[in-house]
Amino acid sequence: MNRQTDLTMKKANIIISTYNGARYLPALLDSLCAQTYPSIDFYVRDDGSKDNTIDILREYQAKFTGERRFLLVNEADGDWTNKGAHESYRSVFRRLEPAFCYMICDQDDVWEPRKVQRAVEAISRYPANTPVLYVHNYFLCDGQLHVKSKLPDRHSITPSEMTAVSLSKVIMTGTWAGVGMSQVFNHTLKQLAYDRGDITPSVATDCFVAWVAAGFNGALIYDNEPLAWYRRHEGTYSSGDATGLARYRDWLKHMDRHCKNITNGIHDYHILYGSDLSADRKAFLELFDSGRRLGKFFYPRRLRDSLAEEIAFRLLILAGKI
Numbered sequence: 001m002n003r004q005t006d007l008t009m010k011k012a013n014i015i016i017s018t019y020n021g022a023r024y025l026p027a028l029l030d031s032l033c034a035q036t037y038p039s040i041d042f043y044v045r046d047d048g049s050k051d052n053t054i055d056i057l058r059e060y061q062a063k064f065t066g067e068r069r070f071l072l073v074n075e076a077d078g079d080w081t082n083k084g085a086h087e088s089y090r091s092v093f094r095r096l097e098p099a100f101c102y103m104i105c106d107q108d109d110v111w112e113p114r115k116v117q118r119a120v121e122a123i124s125r126y127p128a129n130t131p132v133l134y135v136h137n138y139f140l141c142d143g144q145l146h147v148k149s150k151l152p153d154r155h156s157i158t159p160s161e162m163t164a165v166s167l168s169k170v171i172m173t174g175t176w177a178g179v180g181m182s183q184v185f186n187h188t189l190k191q192l193a194y195d196r197g198d199i200t201p202s203v204a205t206d207c208f209v210a211w212v213a214a215g216f217n218g219a220l221i222y223d224n225e226p227l228a229w230y231r232r233h234e235g236t237y238s239s240g241d242a243t244g245l246a247r248y249r250d251w252l253k254h255m256d257r258h259c260k261n262i263t264n265g266i267h268d269y270h271i272l273y274g275s276d277l278s279a280d281r282k283a284f285l286e287l288f289d290s291g292r293r294l295g296k297f298f299y300p301r302r303l304r305d306s307l308a309e310e311i312a313f314r315l316l317i318l319a320g321k322i
Contacts, residue, residue: 010100010124012040012116012184017088019047021107022056024231027145028109029060037116038067041099045073045092048082087201093194101134102190104180104206108231109138110145115227119184122221130159131189131218133210135178136227143231150226157220162213167281168288170214171266172303172313172322174258177213177220180206181228189213196272200264202257208265215269215277259321263288293318 014032018025032042042064046054057072064070073092074080083091089104096102101123103116119134126132139147157165170176177183183206185193193212199205213220270285277285287295296317304310316322 010039010120011097012037012120013096013099013102014040014042014105014116015089015092015096015102016042016044016105016107017047017085017092018044018049018053018057018107019082019085019088020049020051020053022049022051022053024108025053025056026060028105028107028111029056029063031111031113032105033060033063034113035111035116036113037120040068040116041097042068042070043073043092043096044071045088046080047085047088048080084201086203086205089205090194090199090201093190098187101184101186103184106181106231109181110229110231112227116184118223118225118227122223123184123186126186126219128186129188130186131192131213131216132186132221133177133189133213133218134184134221134223135182136184136223137225138182138228138230139226141229141231145229145231147229153224154222156222159217159219162217162220163278165214166301167211167215167277168284168299168301168303169305171207171211171262171269173305174204174207174261175210176207177210178206179230180204181230183209185209185213189218192216192273197268199268200260202260203265203268204261207261208269211265211269212273215273215281255321259316262322288322293320296322 032040044057046057061070061072073095076095079091093102101120103119105111115136118136122134123132137151137153140149140151141147189209189212193209199208210220212218266285266288270289274282274285284299284301287299290296297314302310303313313322
């Protein structure tokens with residue numbers, strides 16, 4: 001069996017949660033239809049849309065043929081309620097059939113045709129029992145997909161190098177490894193991040209899967225080729241890669257959401273994985289899952305890269321927010 005035949009037998013699961021996405025959804029779905037990789041299952045859950053998103057999804061179901069399946073999860077479970085973005089994604093993960101890899105898909109981006117193919121090829125270089133998180137570069141765009149920039153090149157991290165990565169900084173950084181639309185992860189990492197137990201709905205699913213990859217010394221693969229157009233518009237849910245003043249404005253506007261992502265995420269992580277981690281990482285979780293403000297304030301490791309953010313986070317600790 002040659003390498004190309006072997007790769008095409010590895011199923012990729014793409015998970016989409018839609019909500020009032022009619023304006024941009026066709027462009028995304030067209031880009032998914034155009035993927036060069038043949039063996040894909042698309043799991044789509046609508047999170048209570050009030051526009052014609054459902055009509056668009058049903059129209060595109062007929063376009064996915066052959067080895068590709070387009071599954072509207074709501075039709076299977078009869079649940080059309082609004083759960084919020086992260087819990088909507090997790091409810092899909094509870095219904096998935098096993099696959100070689102999994103990827104979360106936003107409703108308003110556009111994928112480069114080789115995205116799934118490149119991800120499968122990269123992840124295939126590691127043994128199946130290694131937790132692997134693949135993250136690709138992308139173009140930052142406005143609402144009309146006019147390219148503003150791409151991200152700086154970054155280095156991959158091997159499992160042996162991951163042992164030296166600080167879990168405290170990983171968790172405090174949130175989207176440390178990249179935003180969800182750029183992530184692809186293998187079955188071993190999916191089982192660790194999604195099958196161990198329930199996660200608080202306020203915890204961002206893309207953050208959590210990266211935290212698990214780091215805590216269990218997985219591989220982090222950075223593909224520096226842009227493989228998607230990341231649309232940032234007035235209805236965008238997350239701050240994504242906002243920088244400078246825009247980043248601080250987002251933090252102020254969504255302070256409670258960001259802090260709950262961290263504090264609830266640490267609590268869930270501690271409960272699910274605390275006994276499986278190194279002594280240093282376990283000690284971090286025990287401390288930050290407690291009410292010991294002074295202990296957390298004087299925690300000896302850096303929590304953020306920049307001095308300004310480090311000071312801000314220490315003040316948030318004193319205020320009882322983290």
